[in-house]
Amino acid sequence: MNSLVLKLLVQRVALGLLLIFLVSIMIFLGTQILPGDVAQAILGQTATPESLANLREELGLNVPPLERYLSWLGGVLQGDLGTSLTNGRDIGASIADRLGNTLFLAMWAAIISVPLAIILGLVSVLYRGRWPDKLISAVTLSAISVPEFMMSYILMYYVAVQLGWAPSVAMLNDRMSLLDKLHAISLPIAVLVMVVLAHMMRMTRAALLNVMQSAYIETAELKGIRRSLVIWRHAFPNSIAPIVNVVMLNMAYLVVGVVVVEVVFVYPGMGQYLVDHVAKRDVPVVQACGLIFAAVYIFLNMFADIVSILANPRLRHPK
Amino acid sequence: MPKPVLSIDNLKIEATAYPPGEAPRKITIVDGVSLSLDKGKVLGLIGESGAGKSTIGLSAMAYGRGGIELTGGEIHLSGREIRKAKGRVLRSLRGAEVTYVAQSAAAAFNPAKRLMEQVIEATVSHGRATRKEAEARAIELFHKLGLPEPETFGDRYPHQVSGGQLQRAMTAMALCPQPDLVIFDEPTTALDVTTQLGVLAAIKGAIRDLGVAALYITHDLAVVAQIADDIMVLRQGKTVEYGSTEQIITAPQEDYTKALVSVTAKEHTEKTSDQPPVLEVKGLSAEYRGMGRDVLSDINIAIQPGTTLAVVGESGSGKSTLARVITGLLPQKAGDVTFDGRPLSHDLKGRSRSDLQELQMIYQMADTAMNPRQTVGTIIGRPLQFYFGMKGAALRARTIELLEEIELGAGFMDRYPAELSGGQKQRVCIARALAAKPKLIICDEVTSALDPLVAEGILKLLYDLQAREQVSYMFITHDIATVKAIADTIAVMHLGKVVRYGPKSSVLSPPFDDYTDLLLRSVPEMRLGWMEEVAG
Helix, strand or coil: CCHHHHHHHHHHHHHHHHHHHHHHHHHHHHHHCCCCCHHHHHHHHHCCHHHHHHHHHHHCCCCCHHHHHHHHHHHHHCCCCCECCCCCCEHHHHHHHHHHHHHHHHHHHHHHHHHHHHHHHHHHHHCCCCHHHHHHHHHHHHHHHCCHHHHHHHHHHHHHHHCCCCCCCCCCCCCCCHHHHHHHCHHHHHHHHHHHHHHHHHHHHHHHHHHHCCHHHHHHHHCCCCHHHHHHHHHHHHCHHHHHHHHHHHHHHHHHCCHHHHHHCCCCCHHHHHHHHHHCCCHHHHHHHHHHHHHHHHHHHHHHHHHHHHHCHHHHCCC | CCCCCEEEEEEEEEEEECCCCCCCEEEEEEEEEEEEECCCCEEEEECCCCCCHHHHHHHCCCCCCCCCEEEEEEEEECCEECCCCCHHHHHHHECCCEEEECCCHHHHCCCCCCHHHHHHHHHHHCCCCCHHHHHHHHHHHHHHCCCCCHHHHCCCCHHHCCHHHHHHHHHHHHHCCCCCEEEEECCCCCCCHHHHHHHHHHHHHHHHHHCCEEEEEECCHHHHHHHCCEEEEEECCEEEEEEEHHHHHHCCCCHHHHHHHHHHHCCCCCCCCCCCCCEEEEEEEECCCCCCCCCEEEEEEEECCCCEEEEECCCCCCHHHHHHHHCCCCCCCEEEEEECCEECCCCHHHCCHHHHHHEEEECCCCCCCCCCCCCHHHHHHHHHHHHHCCCHHHHHHHHHHHHHHCCCCHHHCCCCHHHCCHHHHHHHHHHHHHHCCCCEEEEECCCCCCCHHHHHHHHHHHHHHHHHHCCEEEEEECCHHHHHHHCCEEEEEECCEEEEEEEHHHHCCCCCCHHHHHHHHHCCCCCCCHHHHHHC
């Protein structure tokens, strides 16, 4: 590792941390201007003005925003995400399980979709303009065009209800073996794979086709090398940077964007937790979830940039 | 009698054109070309861009770029017909029996792989040697081609070696499988003249020692005269003349060949002027941010009204940077630029409208210097509106006048750049610069991208315009022939310094400094045996 690469990596990591800090401010401000009032939400229609004022005082809603932000940030830095306003539980503890579940679902969706998307991208470049290319594009694009909730209900109806191959509700518990767990979440995985596959596959295809225009691809063809090997040896190593970027965007989407799928399959993940507490105006929970989602997003993109930097031979081997 | 390595009979090559709004149609790129090449011989293919040289070269591998199809005739490689051969057969020939050296080695190497891996790839994948044998052979070739540290050269990545070294490495890559035929497609065109000589000598030595046959494609007759046994002159896809190198150079039969042979012979006597200089540069130095060293140091030059200063040097010598400083695109670090008696602001923002108007620039790539969505009339009319506020009929009349000055005429008003040839595009750029009524025009390699005969026309136009309009030129070029044709004063640049400066007659006569001597000796001369004399 040379000093130039190290400098770029340090810069990139520092930028990531700065971004998380800025996002924390935006999340805080965003939750401040949310309509509604947690005290009102807790006490409901029957609240009297006095009880509302008391509850607000008790929940610390009357302290100035800057002071509240600083104490929130200080807590977060020490690993304390605060307590839920609605049920009084420690948010960190409640989230830990659910974040684990969400990451479990996202990880398996990624393990299946990323290699599949790249292989399909390679195959469609190999058969560019012929039927395998057209078939792959048609199928993946159709899959992405159907809204996730609709795809979820379609699978639920046919695969779970009619055929009975998989449970329609993705419930997990600690006594299940890995295989049982995977069986339980097979339908949400299938939906997520279909959602992210097309984007990654199309970008892999586009990045490869872009590189295929290069003079060194012609050189390889004039060496009499098989087209599949030309793509694998000469085109793919030069397309890694754009491919990794789109893969990471989709992985981030898998973690952050699964809200709908989790709700449909009643999966005990972050998405459902967030949706429940937005409805109850539970600001500390919304803030904590928002911050975690943002951190995942920023971290994955940072990871993509780091891979791009490391994949660049000009940076790895300077003159 | 042994069969020729390559014989082509009555070759016809077509491509499909897709004109907008019309049905696709076939256009003929090469028609009725026949040639024959024996073992150990070199055939030079020469012609302007678009003459079909590269297309014919690649047809020896039965390869057509883009939508190009080999539609007629026969191509025999070592006795086998390959035009109609199947993909599998062609794959077994390409990279094994016939190999290819591309014009731009910098683009033809995969940036993500080490050189050795790429040099031996074809040799190993065709089973012509084991990996170990191929590596040994590659190191031997690196040695023969004069590459530095041949033992470890292959461990480097393409971006870690120079352009001349890459071109040698590409030659090693082509020779490694021990092919019967190598196609060299303009292998030295992208190189500096002093680098070209070394690469050319290395290629010639390797071809001679290994006894392979070679097709050598170039637009430079002087280069091909040094390396080829026979020469074929091509124009618009047809053979103009085909004969031995000696016959083509010393006794050309066709008018076109005669014009090619005599194109570089023009020279003019220098002009002098005792008027105060239009541009004076004193003690100028400049650097690019973050580079930490001067790209230009202590430049002192002056240009008299109505004369031409030629700034000559290799790529990286700082010629174009000098132009950027004078035009204000790059503020200098030290020194002064005086224009028409007044000091020029270092920064573009500090320059008055008349500074901008009186100092114009013409670029190497006329293609990218024009907005493709504007007509020629709009492009030339813009400076007239901007500097002189011309409108309506006056604007139109002046635009037509300018078009006539560049020998194109009013018929070109409504054309788009895409509808012009390379030479016509450069003429439009000249007219755009002239429209501002400048005192000085900086011409940055304006003829480098053009074919020799077209470039000659552009130089003549610039020369005539100077006589008529008394405009001064700063003419940036790497080509000594161009310098001889147009310069009154010459500044030779090397590594950011002016190493030689003065009137043309004294700069180009001995005694020379080392660099100018090397530069002048490296320019290929159109006679047989020149390279042996200079390269020893």
